[in-house]
Amino acid sequence: MREQIDEYTAITADEGMRRNVLKEATTLGIEKEGNIIIGNWQSEGPEEEELCHGEMFDTILADYLVGAMDGFSPYYQDLIFPRLNKHLKPGGRLYVVGLNPIPHQADGDANIFCKVTKLRDACILLAGHRCYREYPVEWIERHLENAGLKIVGSSQFPIMYSHAAIVRQLNVARSKLPLFPSKALAKEMGEQIDALERESKAATDRSPTGRLRLGFDYVVTAEKPLE
Template structure:
């Protein structure tokens, strides 16, 4: 983990934002030099000289105005990034900067999820400013979590009751295969039903943050581990009664690109016969058909957001369809018992947050001119979505899903 002094982060930001002002000043001096040269020409009238002075001044003012806009935009982004890095640090005198974008995105994502974990509702759809994918909107909640987690709890309780397992730790050992603040907060709240909880993340910085946050809430037998499911030796000989894969499929690209087709065969190695696997995911936007001008704009916002992420040299969150999950589970001898979906509802605030994700990526663009043009388009997109996605309106588009599957390794293929 790299450590940078907070002042150093700000210094780098100030150095970057000063360059446009210096360039504008040089242009101003060049224009004035030309005007001064023309002053010495006897054939130029006094009126023409005044016009030359005025044009040089206006040109310099325009350059300075453009530089000021860039300065404000870059300063805001630099401060925001520095603030978020500082916020993540257990040691308030330094900034912990993960080695890779996926680690940074996941760390930022789960800091945001921690803030939302106790809220009674959860907005739907796509990324937040920190790369988070938000789940389905819930109108009410008795505990941390949302409708999707409530559905999982109800399904698991009912299934175990049918097996005459209604003891206080009927859930047994639970594996949170792609843990975060959101899922871990929910599972910690279920401790009366579980014998042991093992939470896994591929991000060392995220594991550290979770350990710090839940240090007074975890039982001695509970564990938060750092590991990659692409590592065949990770968690060898460990088995669980229940596995929760909460948006794990979408996050895999950040740590083990293109491992999605092998994740379920990897997970069921740790699932006892008759155990339950719960897969939570977000249906890709490309699989949903817009039905109005507002939903067309929502899809366009998602496309432009992802384009900004890619142009910044970062990886997009890659979700897979519900039907794809069905096919994969069948191949690993898991019997699907239930598969439900919940429409995602978008407000004006949520749409603007998706656009802001694109803005946050502009400083990472390899070309300044490209970044400036994209900034203009993002502003235009923000204006276009303002009316159909006003604060008093919401629009349904796409859905989140939960697939419940029972592991039956002895069944015929």
């Protein structure tokens, strides 16, 4: 049984994600209990025009927010927790979900995913778009404390990549090829994507579990002190 939700506000800067969240809310039967809106925390202008001005919440969930900010509000990452803290009630909790940065390289077959992420990001940049930028759990904890919040918990969850999960990242790279400045470059990069897909299939097939372990997701829980 889920906890009772009196009211919620869900915010994303991406229209596709807004539709996904609305679908999930509908599945949970809570679509009428809140609002799902397009917005950006990096607002300019008078304070009264800021996103969620005057709203206060018992709980705030920053779900992979910091990692996505470089794509929508670059160079604002160090200010996001003070910004969210403005909307957290005393005694309320902020949950930060994130992905620890993928290493530049790794031992064994898991290194294939490091190669995939580098190729994916190269395609994003060549298409004229911005990449996401993940932050390590230590950075998150440090900036939460700098914002005046108390760390009350931190958990890590190892990631096991299936071949299907790897292909999803390669498909992100493929989706950028039509935007390349050169058709020849797009053709060459497409061949590299295909080669990495074959290499990743061989690597996951060698694994007893059919998956490659690399890195981890985390959840950091911070609490606002009672006034």
